[in-house]
Amino acid sequence: MKFLIRVILLTIIDFVIIWIWVRQVNPDPSISIGILILIPLVVILNLIIALILYFTKKEFVALFIVNSIISGILMSYLFGKGIDRYQNNRLESWTFKLKNETYTITHWKLENTFSISESSRPGSSSEFLSGKFIKKGDKYYLSTDTTEFIIKKGYLYKFRDDSDSIKLTKIER
Structure with missing residues (x-):
């Protein structure tokens, strides 16, 4: 139960940090290719933290390994939402067929x-x-x-x- 609470807490922290960063960057569709760098970056960052904790506080290693997957998913989702936000602030569109x-x-x-x-x-x-x-x-x-x-x-x-x-x-x- 303690592990699950820590995962949830870390997920909330990740969500807040990533969303603040995405709002600050305000990504437009032309930089959507950047997601190919950003997802591995957050995964590797969490794995590096897990490696450091392996030598200092082993009980947190599994937490950051799990968080590496969660943070990658969050980055993908929030970066996509950031692009949508950018687009919605600049344009709206309708279609019809004749x-x-x-x-x-x-x-x-x-x-x-x-x-x-x-x-x-x-x-x-x-x-x-x-x-x-x-x-x-x-x-x-x-x-x-x-x-x-x-x-x-x-x-x-x-x-x-x-x-x-x-x-x-x-x-x-």
């Missing part, structure tokens, strides 16, 4: 702009429209020099003509 085309609307929050791209097959898309994005109440207004669309309650209005209402699927991260 005929054989998939359209994606992306709201760039920091610039208050939007872009619309279309894709006829996975891995291939082209942006064809961009403009200003304004939020008023529960409505989003997407405007260019010649067009204005409205997003309200999960629907896109005025896409092809004034009577259009297209169901949107919000992309969650």
Whole structure:
């Protein structure tokens, strides 16, 4: 029972330390490859601590060996959540399908702009429209020099003509 309590306590400490570090680093998707270095780093760090404790306090060796696995899993999970947080602070997206085309609307929050791209097959898309994005109440207004669309309650209005209402699927991260 004492061992389990220590594992839980060490897991909580790991969680707090890793999450504070991830928030500080604020990882964007371009550095996601870093996880290939970070997971082994926390595992090796815990194994080094276990090795040092082997010569000083043997009763904690098993704890840090178990913690090496837990901390690797926590690093992977929290680093992924950090990237999601970065993305959610900067953009939100919706998709919809018309005929054989998939359209994606992306709201760039920091610039208050939007872009619309279309894709006829996975891995291939082209942006064809961009403009200003304004939020008023529960409505989003997407405007260019010649067009204005409205997003309200999960629907896109005025896409092809004034009577259009297209169901949107919000992309969650």
